[in-house]
Amino acid sequence: MTGQITATQLSKTFRKNQAVRGVSFDIAPGEIYGLIGPDGAGKTTTIRMLAGVMDPTRGTARVNGLDTTRQAEQLRAHVGYMAQKFSLYGDLSVRENIEFYADIFGVRGKARAERIARLLKFARLDQFQDRDAGVLSGGMKKKLGLACAFIHRPRVLFLDEPTNGVDPISRREFWDILSDLHIEGVTIFISTAYLDEAERCSRVGLMYRGEIIREGTPIALRQLVQGDLLAIITPDLQIAENVAQKLPGIFEVQVYGDRLHVFVDAGATRAREIEIALVAAGATIKQIRPAAPHLQEAFISLISHL
Amino acid sequence: MTTHHLPLTTYAPDDAVIAENLTRKFGKFIAVNTISFRVARGEIFGFLGPNGSGKTTTIKMLLGLLHPTSGAANVLGYDVVHHPEKIRSMVGYVSQKFSLYTDLNVIENLNFYGRAYRVWGKQLDARRQIAIELAGLVGVERELTANLAGGFKQRLALAAAILHEPQLLILDEPTAGVDPVSRRDFWKLLYRLAAQGTTIFVTTHYMDEAEQCHRLAFIHEGHIVATGTPSDIKEKQMRGSVIEIDCDPPGRALEILRQIENLDETALYGSLVHVVARDVAAQQPQIERALRDAQIAIKSIAVIPPSLEDVFIARAKG
């Protein structure tokens, strides 16, 4: 394997609980790899093992060519890690927080001031550098966390649910910063519960109950959904939902605002059948058309068929 | 009790919530700036916006916890300033912060909140049972709330808020930090409640949840900048068009595109680049030319329908 991040059969057992069950990765330099999955799937444990913060029970991992267990010390200089419960010093200013991490990572001399200035600009925090970190908004705190994790210019960044609880506009800004890092060639390994964010990754791994159940580009994953998705726009949602659920060849019916999403085994034939049944039940149909499933639906459909 | 005359210009009994020119200032800071909206009875109404945009302040005014600086709001036929106690007995509220007692178990929490809403005895037992089943809490009734997983906690908070059979449920980011599968279950629950006639007023940061609302309002810096059904917002309210470009290498393409003036947004989506252009006819050729000059191969370039997020970001930028 020649990847920036490689792992073979990585496992972690806590007492009797097998949190991670033999996961393997081969992530190329410069990729943004997204790890998605429900709570308790093992995402955090996986990231901590890859970042060299926790030793695996079994299996090995190499990051930047360094073994994450035996060469964990050397690895520190080459990876940045932003933990989920990453916390800043609320009584220090933005700049002081970054300076603190610069000291920890031994960033000294002439490079230091220049790098801090650049990082502040990069994280779009330069106007707020004298503000106490404690009074920053959620989105700004995350950006500061990212800046601190990147102070030593690592080639690999591990980010554990960095955008949790952050509003869409701040999330988009955070991802724009990640894109900038990506362009500079930094390899990013990120976990998230926002499936729309997974669409911004180069590759995505779906993690469930300690295993990677699917892996691929966002586009490829969306196509993994069993059968076809039909969108039915109708004012009589309640009737439509009840009727559609009982028809043959239907996997799942979801109410979506002003429309119904129906997963079927074969789009063309089932569309016709549904239309007939709905009309017979007295529902008005404004439109019935095939739709592209979101990653969200792909994900839920995948794990409900396990 | 004398009937209070609404200061509102119009009031229809079909409305669960009416806000007219609602404003709240904190010192010089205007948290909510003359916003007006209506929520019809039985509707799932999504109230969206970034942190600090005025969502929670608005909710607090609707619940009578904060008084408006000016303007008026009416909830279920009662003015929020004059009859907050009438409103409270008909409204269920799930706050942003998990607000149940972690040192009490599921049943104890439900009993306490049920009684707080003046539901007693056999009626409480019956409704508690219904709520437990509805919220999928069967089997964890005696579990301490502190030990419940995130998704369970959210559903318990919802169960506690529906014991008095409220006509309106106000949910402030009820699914923050909850995983996709639990969020989906939570929304199925909201749909069941809506089907029973409960009006739902919900805030969220998840766009897939916003898509599930009947109607949306997007608030930014105290102003409502977009409102309508999700389809309506996506189809009619986008400023500019989203152009999706499949090219190689996308990172290099992004750098080139950022040099072009008048492009509202440039963002990387895996191997794709999204840009927002105000004038597609003029700007698309300009984009293609720039990429070609940089020797970047374009596999495909097309205008795609905007996502809700695209619209909100475009509207927020004014």
Place this chain on the structure above:
Amino acid sequence: MHKTILNLAWKETLQLLRDRLLLAFMVIIPVVQLGLIAEATGAGIRNIKLAVWDQDKSAFSRDLVTALKNSGDFNLMYYAQSYDEIRALVNDGKVGAAVIIPPDFSRELARTGASATLPVIIDGTNSIVASSLLGAVESAIADLTRQFVPANAIITPIDLKIEFAFNATLNIRWSTIVTQLGFITYQLVLVVAAVGFVRERELGTLEQLAVTPISRLELLLGKGLMALGIGMLNYTLLYLAIRYGFEIPMRGNLALLMALGVLFTIAEIGVGTLLSIVTHSQQQAILMVFMLAMLEVTFSGYLVPTENMPWFMQTIANFSPLQHFSAILRAVYIKGSSLEMLWHHVIPLAALTGITVGAGWYLFNRAEW
């Protein structure tokens, strides 16, 4: 309304039963504290109020009185004319000690050389005063006697016949232990009441309560009821421990002891509620309780009798519910004082209760949820 209040109180009780730390605070710490502090004594008493009944009226007796006055330990308040008068002064707490100089005291002293009897009455309810006075009287008389006998003679101390007014055996643990009854109840009630609202605010549940039909009054009463229940339970248990465990006889009226205990507990609930409203975190609230407790213990006469403090501290002490209640406890429990004898402490305590509860209610109504 009462159902809502009971619902709140029940919820609080369930939470309390789950809180092992607070339970330990209620049960273990008081017992340890009782045991430890029971052994402790103080020193450095000055300005004890003194009454003298001089039947001798000789030059020597005058010198003795002057010596006592000048010793700095005593504040001669009354020059009594009868035994009844002396008893009344001690009983009413007007003085902490009384010295009775018998007729022929100086003549007897001169005749025998050293063994005249000098009855001294000491308000034994305050053991610190008692032991201190004993020492002071002994040293004053020893100094005086030296002037009567040749310098090289062997000095035999005067045989002091000491009469302890109430605390017959001068068991110096008694008054300290009885004072603990008030002090431990004070700590517990203050902590429970002080975290009451701020904990819910921290949790986010206060906002949730705000949107229920529960009124502010019901909320305050529900929380107050539970704090009162815990406080009185603790108070009763401590009383039983003192009465039967430490075997200190109770001389007063039990109903009066309990009723005034309720009054005091309500006053402290008021103080705690105030703290809970003005603070922003439990940590802050507990810190405030700690600081307040240090102040009040100082002013309460627990370490140093209030009457020995400078006038400004005595003035401040009047605003301490704990100071009044400590005095009440000692008076009722050990002296068997009746309500009529205690108005000068009960009225201020009742007034303070009204002020703290009123202020708590006022602020709670104005506080944002």
